[in-house]
Amino acid sequence: MEKVIKYVLYDILRNRIVIGYTGFLLLMSLGLFQLENDPSKAVLSLLNVVLLVVPLISIIFATIHFYNSQEFMELLVAQPINRQKIFYSEYLGVALSLAAAFAIGVGVPVLLFGGSGPAGVYLISAGIFLTFIFVSLAFLASVLTRDKAKGIGLALLLWFYFSLLYDGLVMMVLFYFSEYPLENVSLGMLSLNPIDLGRVLVLLQIDVSALMGYTGALYKSLFSNFTGVLYAGLLMLAWVLLPLMLAKRIFIRKDL
Amino acid sequence: MRPLFSLEQPIGFSQLRSRLVDVLLLLLVSASAALAADLEVGPRARYTTIAAAIAAAQPGDRVVVQGGVYQESGLQINKAISLIGKNQPVIDGNMRGEILTITSSGVVVKGFVLKNVEVSYLKDHAAIRVIESRNVTLEDNTILNAFFGIYLQRSVDCTIRNNTVRGEGTTETGSGNAIHLWYCDSSRIEGNRVSGHRDGIYLEFVKESSVSRNLSENNLRYGLHFMFSDGNAYRHNVFRKNGAGVAVMYTRNIVMEHNTFEQNWGSAAYGLLLKEISRSVIAHNTFVRNTTGIYMEGSSRLDIRQNNFRENGWAVRLLSSCVQDTFQQNNFIGNTFDIATNGNSQQNYFAQNYWDKYQGYDLDKDRVGDIPYRPVSLYSMVVEKVPPSIMFMRSFIVDLMDAMEKVFPSFTPEKLLDEQPSMVRW
Numbered sequence: 001m002e003k004v005i006k007y008v009l010y011d012i013l014r015n016r017i018v019i020g021y022t023g024f025l026l027l028m029s030l031g032l033f034q035l036e037n038d039p040s041k042a043v044l045s046l047l048n049v050v051l052l053v054v055p056l057i058s059i060i061f062a063t064i065h066f067y068n069s070q071e072f073m074e075l076l077v078a079q080p081i082n083r084q085k086i087f088y089s090e091y092l093g094v095a096l097s098l099a100a101a102f103a104i105g106v107g108v109p110v111l112l113f114g115g116s117g118p119a120g121v122y123l124i125s126a127g128i129f130l131t132f133i134f135v136s137l138a139f140l141a142s143v144l145t146r147d148k149a150k151g152i153g154l155a156l157l158l159w160f161y162f163s164l165l166y167d168g169l170v171m172m173v174l175f176y177f178s179e180y181p182l183e184n185v186s187l188g189m190l191s192l193n194p195i196d197l198g199r200v201l202v203l204l205q206i207d208v209s210a211l212m213g214y215t216g217a218l219y220k221s222l223f224s225n226f227t228g229v230l231y232a233g234l235l236m237l238a239w240v241l242l243p244l245m246l247a248k249r250i251f252i253r254k255d256l
Numbered sequence: 257m258r259p260l261f262s263l264e265q266p267i268g269f270s271q272l273r274s275r276l277v278d279v280l281l282l283l284l285v286s287a288s289a290a291l292a293a294d295l296e297v298g299p300r301a302r303y304t305t306i307a308a309a310i311a312a313a314q315p316g317d318r319v320v321v322q323g324g325v326y327q328e329s330g331l332q333i334n335k336a337i338s339l340i341g342k343n344q345p346v347i348d349g350n351m352r353g354e355i356l357t358i359t360s361s362g363v364v365v366k367g368f369v370l371k372n373v374e375v376s377y378l379k380d381h382a383a384i385r386v387i388e389s390r391n392v393t394l395e396d397n398t399i400l401n402a403f404f405g406i407y408l409q410r411s412v413d414c415t416i417r418n419n420t421v422r423g424e425g426t427t428e429t430g431s432g433n434a435i436h437l438w439y440c441d442s443s444r445i446e447g448n449r450v451s452g453h454r455d456g457i458y459l460e461f462v463k464e465s466s467v468s469r470n471l472s473e474n475n476l477r478y479g480l481h482f483m484f485s486d487g488n489a490y491r492h493n494v495f496r497k498n499g500a501g502v503a504v505m506y507t508r509n510i511v512m513e514h515n516t517f518e519q520n521w522g523s524a525a526y527g528l529l530l531k532e533i534s535r536s537v538i539a540h541n542t543f544v545r546n547t548t549g550i551y552m553e554g555s556s557r558l559d560i561r562q563n564n565f566r567e568n569g570w571a572v573r574l575l576s577s578c579v580q581d582t583f584q585q586n587n588f589i590g591n592t593f594d595i596a597t598n599g600n601s602q603q604n605y606f607a608q609n610y611w612d613k614y615q616g617y618d619l620d621k622d623r624v625g626d627i628p629y630r631p632v633s634l635y636s637m638v639v640e641k642v643p644p645s646i647m648f649m650r651s652f653i654v655d656l657m658d659a660m661e662k663v664f665p666s667f668t669p670e671k672l673l674d675e676q677p678s679m680v681r682w
Contacts, residue, residue, distance in 0.1 A: 044650070047650065048650060048652075048655075051651075051652070163652050164652055164656075167648055167651050167652070167653040167654075168653050170648075171642075171645055171648060171653070174642045174644055174645050175638070175641070175642055175645075178641055178642040182642070182644045183644050185644075186644040186645070186647055187647075190647055195651075196647075196648075196651065199650065199651060200647055203649065203650065211569070211646065211649065213523050213547055213569065213643065214524075214643060215643050215644045215646050215647060216523075216646060216647075217522065217523045
């Protein structure tokens with residue numbers, strides 16, 4: 001398995017997109033920290049970019065990479081290696097390289113200039129989680145269809161859904177049922193979207209005064225203690241594992 | 257002084273009369289000197305209890321209390337005396353009712369530490385209570401662990417200066433107010449530090465008084481709370497981290513200047529809550545890091561100018577029941593929402609404010625933006641209607657929504673805009 005991961009990593013490094021991604025993140029983070037005097041404000045601006053760019057790049061790159069390594073996988077399947085190992089190696093190779101790119105591009109500048117407080121650490125962990133989640137969603141999209149164009153379309157749709165559509169839908173629901181107490185409902189609905197979950201976790205660490213209203217106070221009381229953070233972490237982990245397991249099941253049974 | 261009687265010269269009647277006046281004057285002076293005596297209280301002094309010294313004192317006397325701990329309560333001052341503490345004497349009320357009750361005018365209480373006043377759910381026990389008096393001065397006292405700290409009722413022309421009132425209240429019902437004035441007039445509350453009580457400074461039916469240079473922090477409910485108190489001035493006070501900020505209601509003609517309202521956080525916390533306030537001036541104040549900087553309900557004809565609003569959740573929440581308020585030359589910097597409102601028709605006037613979110617331009621370089629600024633964002637309207645949607649703050653869809661609303665305003669109030677937004681900070 002290590003050997004396969006090594007080859008996948010080697011392949012990814014060769015096409016230089018991940019290196020470009022690292023450079024882009026690094027440049028952007030450093031630029032933001034240079035522009036903003038207040039590190040917590042820079043972290044806030046960085047959050048917006050991380051929540052938008054990281055899922056998009058992760059899901060698109062992983063999908064394209066999966067289709068491009070179709071032949072490599074077919075070759076491996078012909079060898080005495082079981083399919084599960086091949087699949088996990090592919091996944092880990094892509095996810096680890098993207099996560100490493102994020103850790104270098106955003107993690108290092110945030111740790112260096114991000115100031116004190118846990119907000120930076122939350123931002124980095126949210127970004128790494130999102131990378132893993134969206135790579136696993138990408139793999140799910142890729143195993144669902146043989147057609148590369150369809151697969152990429154599906155991946156884009158997933159990204160669009162999580163970063164835009166879902167929030168719009170939830171907001172519509174909240175609006176229609178505004179007569180009812182919706183604090184807990186909205187909390188539950190936010191948990192169902194990893195991007196929202198990551199955003200709320202980081203925002204609660206940066207003390208934004210508007211969040212101290214009634215709803216904010218509720219969230220704060222939930223997410224500021226250990227069980228709350230554990231709950232969020234487990235949810236994120238579920239978001240990594242569930243699509244991955246599903247994709248693996250399909251991949252194992254699939255006629256390549 | 258010339259000799260009163262001279263043997264050398266015979267004296268005439270008129271001269272005698274003038275000397276008699278001299279003698280009488282002298283007698284009078286010495287008599288009044290005897291009246292204004294200092295009554296010493298201390299372990300080795302003539303009086304060992306403050307109660308005994310007060311009982312023995314005549315109007316105009318000074319009761320000077322030496323340092324030490326006095327286990328006394330229920331002290332009554334019903335004559336114009338001065339109670340002076342030397343080296344911070346401590347009067348320990350031992351949780352038995354009130355410590356000091358003043359029912360006479362012209363009383364001075366200075367330099368004491370009063371502590372341990374019983375919490376009662378039937379009577380408002382206070383460390384110092386002033387009842388129907390004039391010209392009472394309470395100065396440099398420290399009041400610890402009291403139910404109510406300083407309580408003035410139906411008194412006029414009193415001064416409460418440089419006192420420290422520190423409570424240990426944990427619930428609103430089990431804690432009184434640090435400085436409480438009821439039906440008072442022309443009084444001064446200056447330079448006090450109050451904390452840990454229900455309300456820091458509470459005024460009800462108080463007229464023509466001034467509240468200045470006080471620090472009110474960490475109180476359970478309001479830092480400053482007044483109702484039906486017309487014509488008062490509040491200057492240079494700091495209200496910090498109070499449970500619900502500052503609330504003022506049903507009052508006219510007040511002046512609030514140079515105050516600082518900061519870090520009043522929570523679901524029902526306001527930097528300044530204005531309810532039914534009219535014809536007042538709110539100027540040169542600073543609102544920093546409050547959940548809501550100013551919350552206005554049913555307020556009219558307020559002149560709100562040259563204030564600083566920084567890093568608040570909502571800088572101003574202006575309910576549609578407010579009319580004819582003027583917002584001029586204020587700075588709005590780093591607030592999540594500048595103005596939020598619940599209605600559509602707006603009859604308030606905004607001009608020459610500095611908005612850090614303003615994206616217009618100034619072609620003629622007169623430091624006034626050429627296009628108007630709309631301080632109400634679509635998202636703030638959504639949050640006003642559906643509070644839980646605050647959790648979508650800084651999400652992609654919210655940014656998109658606000659950007660679209662900026663290009664084609666359709667939901668945000670049409671008339672609520674600043675026609676002359678300032679390009680520079682005031």
